Amino acid sequence: MASYNQAIHLDPDFKAAYGGRAAAYRLRGDLDLAITDHDQVIRLDPQSAPAYFGRAMVHWQSGSLSQSLADFDEAGRLNPKSAYAVLWHEIVAKRSGQPSRLAEAATHLDMTKWPAPIVSLFLGALTPERVLSAADDADPKRRKAQVCEANFYTAELALQRGSAEDARQSLDLAAADCPKAFVESWAATVELKGLGARR
Known part of the structure; x- marks a missing residue:
């Protein structure tokens, strides 16, 4: 965590450091801080499928399933060949009572x-x-x-x-x-x- 903080201090636009720190916050249970860092990566790079995927996972852990599903949607849109984005979208959709889109999504895999x-x-x-x-x-x-x-x-x-x-x-x-x-x-x-x- 100290290394990520120092890296961000030296370069406030260092996307990888925000992403790494977000994962560390998530593992520590600091979910709001994890989301803030994922938000920062997305602000710096709106086309970052991993950032949307990471934020979706944090929303899933916090029980914010509609927000999680929206982020998995975006991660899949940005990288339609990601089988993991497809699988997690299916998991969260089912848990949210939403219809499956797996068969159609699988055609891109x-x-x-x-x-x-x-x-x-x-x-x-x-x-x-x-x-x-x-x-x-x-x-x-x-x-x-x-x-x-x-x-x-x-x-x-x-x-x-x-x-x-x-x-x-x-x-x-x-x-x-x-x-x-x-x-x-x-x-x-x-x-x-x-x-x-x-x-």
Whole structure:
């Protein structure tokens, strides 16, 4: 945090420092400050899809689903080939009671590479078991990342279907095994806290 503050002091237009500090604030639970820094990135670069995605995630964590959905919309518009923007739009739309646009959005994605199996899972074309099988890879680092994402998004689908216990098991795996830099690691922890609060 001190390094981000110093970088911004030296260069008030340093977008990457605002983005990094926003992520640090988010992890610390300072959501208003995280949104302020994402706002600053967007002011400096209105075409920054990652900034809209990051702000959407903070709105999701805070429970501001309509604002989150609007930001995922913009992130997807700016980068229609981002499978993660598409997946998160679907997650927030379903939680908000909005209709799915996944099938149309998927036509813009490369469905020959990861995370296409997760998109197919949400479209009903693959089972969770098939997604986990597709996550396997000879490269241990890539396998760890893909299994992490398979567990997290399988849990999100289970939540949509009302299967809280199945979701909890997969979220536990994601929270334990996801690389800490992955949004799915932090998001799994957020979801587990929410499930605990609903017990």
